[in-house]
Amino acid sequence: MNTTTQPSPDTSTARLAFQLYAAIGIAVFLLMMVGGATLRATQAAWMPLAPNFAYQLLTLHGAGMVGTAGLAGAAVMWYFLRRHVPLSTGMFLAMLGLSLVGVVMILAAIGLGGYAGAWTFLYPLPAKGMVWGVHAAAGFAGGLVLIGVGFLLFYLDCALALLKRYGSLWRALGLNQLFGSGPLDKSHPPTVVASTMVIIVNVLGILAGAVVLIMTLVNLYLPSVTFDPLLMKNLIFFFGHVFINATIYMAVIGVYEILPRYTGRPWTISRPFLAAWLAITLMVMAVYPHHLLMDYVLPKWMTVTGQVLSYCSGIPVLLVTAIGTLVNIHRSGIKWDLPSRLLVFSIFGWSAGVIPAVIDGVVRVNLVMHNTLWVPGHFHFYLLLGLLPMLLGTLFWACTRSGWKESALDRAAFWTYGVAGTGFCLAFLFGGMHSVPRRFAVYDPAWIGIAQVGTVAATLVLAAAVILGLRLLTRLPRASLTA
């Protein structure tokens, strides 16, 4: 928490860049939520959407949410990492610019071209959609490539700055301290550790994604060139798993940086903290076979790895970040306001969501739960109730230098979001228990009731999110890079 020197200057361009990210992020999140709620209402038989339109919406919601989560997470990382090392505003804006071009391509692919191959573009579906053309699929894949390039530029800038300051990523990750015998240098910022982890895993993840997207593009235009579908599946899930997890690991920087300013108790590194981040770095990359437990042609050891590492991946979150948060706030005299509520709640959402995720990673459970609503159940838990409050809490805090005066409306919106959001996720999990498939545009009569409960909850979440989003947008002019 060294604020005496600011390695990256607080220019008006930098401030504007941050505000752009925040404004676009909020707007897209809200739009995608409307899309998600519409989809749930379709499953509830309350909306007469044609299946092809519903699957286009599913593709849009998935890609839009994941992409925006990535950008907003990167904005949190940039916001705090630039206090420790000099970061370029140009590269930060280049990521946004490339992403926006990518988004336009994706929107055109879905809206004009009718692409509905889901955000996971599982090979060879993009080329065999039957209802969409080659150019639509290529537009979608090309859009994702551009977004990926934007992220790579940003991470490159961050990596160079970290290398200049710390000499190696090994030191930036604190591994020289973890494996050294001397006392820890407590001034080494957790933000630097988390950012380094994200750079390592996400650069590899995005590169794998770029490779598989280019292979997909080749196959689209040269159908005689085909690839091994199992290899493609491995690459896609490696990329997808790493990317979506990296969004949370970027956003959690907000918790590490902000909560201590409320409680007056610094969040410093310790050996368990460094060990946890090293473990996460390795496990986030190695755990993706838990998406492939139902692919019996894979070697047995991969299935076992998938189950065992899924379990292990939950440990650092629960034991280091969740307990760290509780220890930080316990009897600290914390002042509850919107940012602090959202940040603490986000750690709850993340920790709780890990539980059904780990349970689904058990092969015996996966055999009967894979690709049911159990899956969106657990990931909406840690995305809607973990990641999003983390991002919102950080943004609110960045716009609240003079202190947030909390209104009754804020409190109502917060509690509605939390309670209805939990209900929304539980309705998915309940559907999973009853083997309701995920990604179905049309429901069998027995499943409709659950979807209706989910839709009511989704509408409440949406209403609360609109209130929070508008509050944030009106405060955005006050955003400060040195809050």
Place this chain on the structure above:
Amino acid sequence: MQGLAWSLSLVLMAGVALIFLRVVAGASQPGGDAGTIAAAGYRWRDRLFWVVIVAGVAISFATLRKWPIPGHAAAAATPDVIVRAVGHQWRWELDRDTVRPGELVEFEVTSADVNHGFAIYRPEKSRILAQAQAMPGYTNKLQVRFDEPGDYEVLCLEYCGLAHHAMRAVIKVRADS
């Protein structure tokens, strides 16, 4: 299995919620000594760590020692019947659709075009019995013993395009077949 997963998740998630609520309720009162609280918290953390590790080893052994996916292992039992199941956009092609209760059925699951998911639902339709991915170029073997006679519906559980939700088949389990 599904019921157990649900109950266990609810109990553990409620546990996490209670711990958070308890700490949150007292957080705005000042006066806690940061050092003492950290020491106590980290003592808990270290204990929990070992509990979680021991539980993890136990769970892994309990759930993996007997291989959980019948058919997916070199030592699989010899089946009484083999059914070839091929996914197409958007229908299942089964080379036979009637089997007897109690016999060991091996499904050889593959696809003619894109990825599909071959999931067998119990007759009451609210529980999956077992599933496997249907992937072009590969054959996943899944062994199932149907204990009860009835109509078992097959649904596609891997998104495969426009009529994904309508891609179905029925396996008839009949004592007199």
